Amino acid sequence: MSGILSLMLIVPLAAALICLFVNANQARWIALGATLVDLALGGVLWANFEIGGAQWQFVEYTPIFGRFAWALGIDGFALLLILLSVFLMPICIGASWEAITDRVQEYMAAFLITEVLMIGTFAAQDIFLFYVFFEAGLIPMFLIIGIWGGANRIYASYKFFLYTLLGSVLMLIAMMYMTITAGTTYIPDLMAYDFPAHVQTWLWLAFFASFAVKMPMWPVHTWLPDAHVQAPTAGSVILAGVLLKLGGYGFLRFSLPMFPEASAQLIWLVFGLSCIAVVVTSLIALVQNDMKKLIAYSSVAHMAIVTIGLFTFNRQGIEGAMMVMLGHGLVSGALFLCVGIIYDRLHTREIDRYGGLAINMPKYAVVFMLFTMASVGLPGTSNFVGELLALMGAYQVSTLVTLIATTGIILGAAYMLYLYRRVVFGDLVKDDVKAMPDLNRREMALLAPLAAVVLWMGVYPESFLAPMRNDVATLLARIDRAKPAGDSLPTPGNPAAAPEHKSAGHGEAAKGAAH
Amino acid sequence: MDYAAQLSMVLPEIVLSVGGLALLMIAAWGGQAVSRLVSWVAVLVLIGAGIALTGPASSGGLAFDKLYSADLFGAYAKVLIFFAAAISIIIAPRFFARTSGEDLRPEYPILILFATAGMGMMVSANDLLTLYVGLELNSLASYVLASFMRRDVRSAEAGLKYFILGSLASGILLYGISLVYGFSGTTIFGDIATAYAGAEGAAKIGLLFGLVFMFAGFAFKMSAVPFHMWTPDVYEGAPTPVTTFFASAPKVAAVALAVRVAIEAMGPVTSDWRQIVVVAALASIVLGAVAAIGQTNIKRLLAYSSINNIGFALVGLAAGTVEGVAGVLTYLSIYVVMTLGSFLVVLQMRDANGQPVETIASLSGLSRTRPALAAALAIFMFSLAGIPPLFGFWAKFAVFEAATRAGMFPLAVFGIAASVIGAYYYLKIVKTMYFDAPAPEYGRETNPVEGGLIAAAALFVSPLGYLLIPVLGAWSLAAARTLF
Secondary structure, X not given: OOOHHHHHHHHHHHHHHHHOOOOXXXXXXXXXXXXXXXXXXXXXXXXXXXXXXOOOEEEEEEOOOOOOOEEEEEOHHHHHHHHHHHHHHHHHHHHOOOOOOOOHHHHHHHHHHHHHHHHHHHHEOEHHHHHHHHHHOHXXXXXXXXXXXXXXXXXXXXXXXXXXXXXXXXHHHHHHHHHHHHOOOEHHHHHOOOOOHHHHHHHHHHHHHHHHHHOOOOOOOOHHHXXXXXXXXXXXXXXXXXXXXXXXXXXXXXXXXXXXXXXXXXXHHHHHHHHHHHHHHHHHHHOOOEHHHHHHHHHHHHHHHHHXXXXXXXXXXXXXXXXXXXXXXXXXXXHHHHHHHHHHHHOOOEHHHOOOHHHHOHHHHHHHHHHHHHHHOOOOOXXXXXXXXXXXXXXXXXXXXXXXXXHHHHHHHHHHHHHHHHHHOOOOXXXXXXXXXXXXXXXXXHHHHHHHHHHHHHHOOXXXXXXXXXXXXXXXXXXXXXXXXXXXXXXXXXXXOHHHHHXXXXXXXXXXXXX | OXXXXXXXXXXXXXXXXXXXXXXXXXXXXXXXHHHHHHHXXXXXXXXXXXXXXXXXXXXXXXXXXXXXXXXXXXXXXXXXXXXXHHHHHHOHHHHHHHOOOOOOOOHXXXXXXXHHXXXXXXXXXXXXXXXXXXHHHXXXXXXXXXXXXXXXXXXXXXXXXXXXXXXXXXXXXXXXXXXXXXXXOOXXXXXXXXXXXXXXXXXXXXXXXXXXXXXXXXXXXXXXXXXXXXXXXXXXXXXXXXXXXXXXXXXXXXXXXXXXXXXXXXXXHHHHHHHHHHHHHHHXXXXXXXXXXXXXXXXXXXXXXXXXXXXXXXXXXXXXXHHHHHHHHHHHHHHHHHHHHHHHHHHOOEOOOOOEOOEOHHHOOHHHHOHHHHHHHHHHHHHHHOOOOOHHHHHHHHHHHHHHHOOOHHHHHHHHHHHHHHHHHHHHXXXXXXXXXXXXXXXXXXXXXXXXXXXXXXXXXXXXXXHHHHHHHHHHHHHXXXXX
């Protein structure tokens, strides 16, 4: 199977180049075809990924760049995130089918290039190859927001580009230092190299500057609402679905295994910022009039749960963080699609312009309800599994942090249900809203697979927990020496009664956590 | 050593001088009619000089009682200089033919040949006087080139400004040279290094003053802040092919010269000149970026961009190590291609009547009217901004890695953070071309030679360029090693 990762990069790249030389309709079909081929290759990847096998699979290594190498390979974390990317990509192309009429060829090419760079980022095993893919993603996103975005697109595109670039360049210097010190650019080797503790702090901060912006964490999240609001629907889906995962992936791949001592030492910073983010951005989301902005702020809140989970130094926390990332990728992507669908009909994102959609768009109301509930974290949906695991992990480290982070779930329910009530319920009084047709076949085809996977992840999360189980164990073995002492004081309890209590009370989540 | 062997080491400069003189005779009798012939022969002369580099000129060692150093470092820089000079000659005829009033005169390629011969002397100088003579030969030819469009007020102003400020800088440099000579008693680089290493008391202070003045002169020639003031005016006023030349070849020569003096003559006092280089580097990066933001003329913007880029090249010199010098050479190689590519695109900016247009606003919506041209310029801009996966990223990588390796973390961190400011104005060009509504279309005249050169430069800068890293890195390192 060696070479499949390169193939997954070459297919969309070739399609992107071809798209530039054909007419608009051909470009749409080529883009859809290429992304579906990549989805199929992703399926092959998953089917052939040996759970419990070697840590790094599908490894390729060709030192063609002199100073660094074309080194690809994936572990369970990367596999899941690549699957998320290739799954969302055809949906993005489909979402742009009718909404984009201007410069279609360039649009499709930009999306396909984005796909190449995202898969490359997750699959790169050389630290500089990673950086090249990681940074290069800015160029197509800059063009997507700037050319096909809304009214204030230019400001948003600049803000997105410069904000994330500033974060990343500091990381580049840190990477240079690391490779010079360790004498290798190979990520698996660097993950095993022990940097002195005082150096770790600086390196950790440099990486944090980049990943915190990408994540985004409060207070460097302000590029996100602007970028989301101005981007075309499919651009928002990719931003929320995959690009936000780069930050979490970076923490998982670099910050934790390479700088365990610094991660433990600066845990207060991560927890502090995350707790503020959960409360503050949830409250901000509550008062938004713009649907896309509301979902963008909710993304920041969800990502804060991810960072809390990642830095708990225990299995539940890390697995939960990964599950939130995957679940949020699907759910927020779906929510942006839902917003895009009514935006295409009424051309406004203002919540007050809608109302009573349940009457004339019943199918839409049902689908939107499902994703609203998934975003809130209702049991049976993907986000419930992740959020519960992450918070259970956090509880072992800090009860206070868990207490604050849990309010995010309550506030999340408040702003999502408030949004749903204003858009879907109420009286159908506005004439233009009355004229809106229900979902057509194309839109159903986009949302149905998302809904299916959201429920799959909620009902049987084992499919997604299994590939990363060994990798979490490897990571924990690596960072265990720096594990901070938790403030929760578990008592032995009554061993006989515990299993009963668990299966009765927590059902699905306990099953996931028990592994 | 016999003279034949020594002459063979300076063969490139001999080819250029003799070729230039012979063409001067042809031009004197042939007049305007032979302009194109002279241009093409001049390109052949440059190619011949390039071929001459493969012989003893790149490996001979010291010649003429240590006045001249024929080594790989000089040869590396000369390849870039000859290449840039040849491109500047190739693009000229079409520019001058379309510009009202002035047709191409045969003196243009000849002056470029003389300037190139001077630059060859600069980068191979192993003696303060060789250095100065080479630099003046280059400068005098450049002053005339800047004012080549005699009837154009801006061109004349550019020439005059360049001449006055250039003379001042030469004076400062000469003053520095005289101080160094006075306190060390020699003009040979190797002996100066010995004098620096052993200097005590007053002699040490005198030598330090000499060093400061010499670096001020170099900073002027390479247009590093705070001696950059002439650059925007001269670049804007000079005819575009001349600006292309100024932005590429003399920059390489000046930086290579500064590197050689810094390492070979002043190696023992690295910590002294390093302070100057660090300040000049950071100031150039920041000012080159900030001042470019408000520009509306593309040539002025590229002038500030060149100041900005020199700052990055100096980051490599500040490291003062083999890797640093190799980084500078890598940087210059990629910079020359990016700059030539950008100016080739600027040359295509002509209105419906064929008159040159220089405003950035005229680029609006270029991605709709001329998609290929817009894509090429976007590639050059992202590359100059140092965004991967374009090759400009590798240039910055090379110098910053050298600085990191030398332990100069504050320089590396501030320098790379300031590069984000620079990214803003490069993005502005991309934004104008891709996001704005189309402006009146440019004249639809294409030239296969220039189009081919733009495509070649864009391909070099594209991710395909990364495949060249092993070769480019090895050559840069081999060239840098000859200085240590």
